[in-house]
Amino acid sequence: MKLVVGLGNPGPKYEQTRHNIGFLTVDRLAERLGVAITREKWRGLAAETSVRGQTILLFKPLTYMNRSGEAVAEVVRFFQCEADEVLVIYDDLDLPFGTMKLRMKGGHGGHNGVRSVIDHLSSQTFKRIRMGIGRPEDGDVVNYVLSPFHPQEREHLSEFIDRGASAARDYLETGDFSRVMNVYNQKQR
Known part of the structure; x- marks a missing residue:
């Protein structure tokens, strides 16, 4: 079984914000796999499907970003899967908008949602797709990540x-x- 988690914040207020690019990406993946992430369970929204005979769970924690790990850990415990079977998709301030970086494991890089996942899984070995959103020019990170994309970004x-x-x-x-990783990390260069 594989677990694909998109990080974000619940509710219409945050729907189209930079911090929700993980939600937006996992929703797009769900569309492509012919499912909708609508089942409420494990303090999040889930959809189960299969790819090449393997069970896949798509998941969006509804615990708000800074507590994402609480919900992710519930799913991991329920399915008794290992951290390296988890793929987390999230926004990254350290990458320019439109740049994507895939990693096998690592630290949180200052991202509180990823920090929460690491803390609650007691592991850094989950896979990641870091979706670049760039940094704010004025240094106001909180307002920047919780604001909508600029028209040119949209x-x-x-x-x-x-x-x-x-x-x-x-x-x-x-x-x-x-x-x-080799294919998608190369495409950016």
Whole structure:
């Protein structure tokens, strides 16, 4: 079984904000897999499907970003899966908008949602798709991540989300995250 988690904040107020690019990307992946992430369970929204005979759970924690790990840990305990079977998709201030970086494991890089996942899984070995949103010019990170994308970003947002969903789907279809990392990390250069 594989668990794909998109990080974000629940509710219409946050729907189209930078911090919710993880939600937006996992929703796009769900569309491509022919499911909707609507089942309320484990303090989040879930959809179960299969890819090449393997069970896949798509998940959006509803605990708010800074407590995402609480809900993710509930799912991991329920399915008794290992941290390395978890893929987390989230926004990253350290990457320019439209840049994506896939990683096998690592620290939280200052991202409170990822910090919460690490803390509650007691592991850094989950896979990641970091979706670049860039940094604010004025240094006000909180307002920046909780604000909508600029019009010029919105012109390219759908394509960017498509790339993130494609990377996740390629991983689910091949099971080879190293190869998928090589392909998608190379495309940015």
